[in-house]
Amino acid sequence: MTQELFDRALRVTPAGVHSPVRSFKGLGRAPIFFKSAKGAILFDVEGNEYIDFCQSFGPLILGHRDKDVEEEVKAAISDVWSLGAADPYSLELAEWIVENIAPVERVRFVSSGTEAVMSALRLARGYTNRSKIVKFDGCYHGHVDSMLVKAGSGLANGQSSSSSSGVSDKQASDTLILPLGDEEALEKLFAIEGKNIAALIIEPLPANFGLLPLDIKFLEKLRELTQQYNSLLIFDEVISGFRLSKGGMAEITNITPDLITYGKVIGGGFPVGAFGGRADIMDQIAPSGAVYQAGTLSANPISMRAGLATLKKAAKAGQYEALNKRATYFANELRNIIKKSKLNIELVQVGSLLWLCSGGQGLSIKSPADFPKNIQEGFKPLFLALLNEGIYLAPNGYEVMFLSHAHDDEILTLALSKFERALARLTK
Ligand SMILES: *Cc1c(COP(=O)(O)O)cnc(C)c1O
Numbered sequence: 001m002t003q004e005l006f007d008r009a010l011r012v013t014p015a016g017v018h019s020p021v022r023s024f025k026g027l028g029r030a031p032i033f034f035k036s037a038k039g040a041i042l043f044d045v046e047g048n049e050y051i052d053f054c055q056s057f058g059p060l061i062l063g064h065r066d067k068d069v070e071e072e073v074k075a076a077i078s079d080v081w082s083l084g085a086a087d088p089y090s091l092e093l094a095e096w097i098v099e100n101i102a103p104v105e106r107v108r109f110v111s112s113g114t115e116a117v118m119s120a121l122r123l124a125r126g127y128t129n130r131s132k133i134v135k136f137d138g139c140y141h142g143h144v145d146s147m148l149v150k151a152g153s154g155l156a157n158g159q160s161s162s163s164s165s166g167v168s169d170k171q172a173s174d175t176l177i178l179p180l181g182d183e184e185a186l187e188k189l190f191a192i193e194g195k196n197i198a199a200l201i202i203e204p205l206p207a208n209f210g211l212l213p214l215d216i217k218f219l220e221k222l223r224e225l226t227q228q229y230n231s232l233l234i235f236d237e238v239i240s241g242f243r244l245s246k247g248g249m250a251e252i253t254n255i256t257p258d259l260i261t262y263g264k265v266i267g268g269g270f271p272v273g274a275f276g277g278r279a280d281i282m283d284q285i286a287p288s289g290a291v292y293q294a295g296t297l298s299a300n301p302i303s304m305r306a307g308l309a310t311l312k313k314a315a316k317a318g319q320y321e322a323l324n325k326r327a328t329y330f331a332n333e334l335r336n337i338i339k340k341s342k343l344n345i346e347l348v349q350v351g352s353l354l355w356l357c358s359g360g361q362g363l364s365i366k367s368p369a370d371f372p373k374n375i376q377e378g379f380k381p382l383f384l385a386l387l388n389e390g391i392y393l394a395p396n397g398y399e400v401m402f403l404s405h406a407h408d409d410e411i412l413t414l415a416l417s418k419f420e421r422a423l424a425r426l427t428k
Helices: 002-012 067-079 088-100 113-128 183-196 216-228 248-253 301-314 319-341 375-389 409-427
Strands: 034-038 041-044 049-052 106-110 132-137 149-151 160-162 175-179 197-202 232-236 259-262 273-277 345-350 353-358
Touching (some): 049 409, 067 301, 088 106, 088 273, 106 113, 113 197, 113 259, 113 273, 132 149, 160 175, 183 197, 197 216, 216 248, 301 319, 319 345, 319 353, 319 409, 353 375
Parallel strands (some): 132 175, 197 232, 232 259
Antiparallel strands (some): 041 049, 149 160, 259 273, 345 353
C-alpha cells in the first residue's frame, strides 16, 4: 500500500514529497505514509505503530495532539478561521512572548521559520542601510535565497557561492560564511568588511546539521564584535526557542541579541513563525517604518491559540527541567546500549535534542569539519533496523531527534529495549 501511494505521489509531486528530507532519499525504500498520531506514537496507513523521535522536526514539544492544545484548537475553530484583521489572540501570544523573553520588546508573526529569517534579514539591512550578512557553515536558516550558500574557496575569508540552483552567485555574494567557533576568522572578516555588515545570524545551538553545541565565549564574542561594528546580532532560535527553556538560548547564555527568529515550537504544530527584538529596530517594519513585510495568513487565529496553549503548558513550573532531565537519562542509557553494541555511533545531547552521529565513536564534533566521512552510509542500516523495531527517526543522518513531554518513562523504557534489539541485530 505504501509503494502504491508513493507511486501516485511521484506522478503529482516532485520526488513525491513536499519537503526534501521526507523523501527517504538514499534509504532504499519508499517513505512511510503516516495517517495519524497521538502523544509519542505515529500510525502509518498499513496499521503499524512507531515511537516518534522526529515530532514533525521539532514543533511538538508536548507530543502529538496534546489534549489541552487540542481543546483550544477545537474551540478556536468554532470561533473564527482567519481574519486578516486585528484580533485578541495574536495580542495574547505577543504579550506572553514580550513578557517572558527579555530581548524581545516587539514581535511580529509570520507563517514559517523561513519567513521569519527572511523578514529579519531584510529588517537588518533596512535598519543599518548595509547589505552584507554573515552566516556560519553548518547553520541552517530556512530556504531564504541569501541563506542557500556554501563556502567559497577558503572558508576563513568569508567568500560564498550559491548552494542551490536558482540562487545566483550575485545573491550569494552578499552572504559571508565563516567556520563555527573560529574567533580569528571572525575578527579578520569584521576588520575588513565590518562597515558593510548589516547582521550576523547564527543558530546559538546549531541543530540542523548534526548537533554542534558552541562555547558560550564564542557567542559572547559575536555580541561584542557586532556591537563594535554597529552590525546587528540575530539569534535564529527557530529550533532552540521554547525547546531548551522558556527563553531559549538567549536566556541560557544571558546574551541579548538585537533580533531573534522563532518557528517550530511557537506554533505547537501549526504554521507560525515570528521575529522580534529591540523596539527601535522592529519599529522600522511597515507601516510604522519603511521595511516592507506582510502576510495574508500571518497570525492565523487557530495557530496563535495553539501556539499560546503550547508555550504556556511547556513553561509551567519545572516542566523544562523535567523534560531535559528525562532526555539526559534517556541519552545516557542509549549511550550504554551503543557502547555495548560496539557500533560506530556517537550520541550528542543537549536538553531534549539528541543526535546519533553514525560513522564515529568518541569523537569531539564541533563543526562540520569534524564530521566522519560516512555518516549517511552508517545511518541507513541503523535507520532501517530501528524502523523494523517500530522507532521512527527523521530519515536523514544529519537530523536530530526530538523528545517531547509525551515521551514518558514508559515510552522511553520501551524505546530503549527497541534500540537494544535493533543495534544487536546490526552487530550480528
Ligand atoms: C527549521 C528551521 C528554519 C526554517 O523554518 P521553516 O519553518 O522550516 O521554514 C530556520 N532556521 C532554523 C534554525 C530552523 O531550525
